[in-house]
Amino acid sequence: MIELKKCCSVPFPDRLSEQYEVHQTCIFANVNVSKVTAMMEQFIKKHSDEPLFFILEIPTSLDDEDVDSENKADSFHEDVYFIDGLNTNEALQILKDLGDLLSQDGMNTFGFGGHMSHEEITFGRYNVMTIYTRDADKYSPLLSDFGIEKTDNLITAWDTFSKENGGETWRMDRDDFSIYDIPKMYKDKGMYFYERRKK
Numbered sequence: 001m002i003e004l005k006k007c008c009s010v011p012f013p014d015r016l017s018e019q020y021e022v023h024q025t026c027i028f029a030n031v032n033v034s035k036v037t038a039m040m041e042q043f044i045k046k047h048s049d050e051p052l053f054f055i056l057e058i059p060t061s062l063d064d065e066d067v068d069s070e071n072k073a074d075s076f077h078e079d080v081y082f083i084d085g086l087n088t089n090e091a092l093q094i095l096k097d098l099g100d101l102l103s104q105d106g107m108n109t110f111g112f113g114g115h116m117s118h119e120e121i122t123f124g125r126y127n128v129m130t131i132y133t134r135d136a137d138k139y140s141p142l143l144s145d146f147g148i149e150k151t152d153n154l155i156t157a158w159d160t161f162s163k164e165n166g167g168e169t170w171r172m173d174r175d176d177f178s179i180y181d182i183p184k185m186y187k188d189k190g191m192y193f194y195e196r197r198k199k
Contacts, residue, residue, distance in 0.1 A: 007106030011165035021154035037099035106169030126157035
């Protein structure tokens with residue numbers, strides 16, 4: 001069973017293990033929440049020879065959704081934000097400042113990537129980490145060092161959901177600060193709105 005982030009619940013946590021599965025252009029992994037920032041730190045350092053970017057995906061505010069009087073909508077969206085052109089120290093500082101909040105919050109997906117390598121690491125809902133790469137072998141030592149085993153049949157929380165047994169996520173607030181304050185707070189550091197995606 002994995003160590004879930006604080007702001008989510010799943011119906012069958014005993015079915016989830018720290019494992020990863022390799023696909024053609026990415027790796028999917030179940031990761032203990034306490035390991036996320038350390039793994040991202042290693043990813044950032046591995047890409048210290050190129051400009052980096054930070055990505056944040058958060059649910060679109062209900063004020064910006066087309067909802068009816070009962071707050072129901074035909075579909076919901078996510079807002080995607082970036083900070084481009086970071087050096088290693090700048091990326092590590094963002095991770096230090098926001099990593100714990102973003103890891104524990106149930107609503108967002110966040111991560112870092114390289115502008116030249118086009119590789120990327122993200123951590124999202126229900127403890128699923130994704131590493132986008134065309135060379136999965138070079139990440140095997142990283143995953144192994146953190147005790148995450150390879151499998152040919154990864155079971156994520158998403159695979160356990162049904163109409164009768166769904167998952168739940170919610171927002172983390174700390175001292176009146178949440179993921180929705182990050183775009184404004186980091187605007188002067190180059191954060192910009194990229195797009196609104198349909199969920």
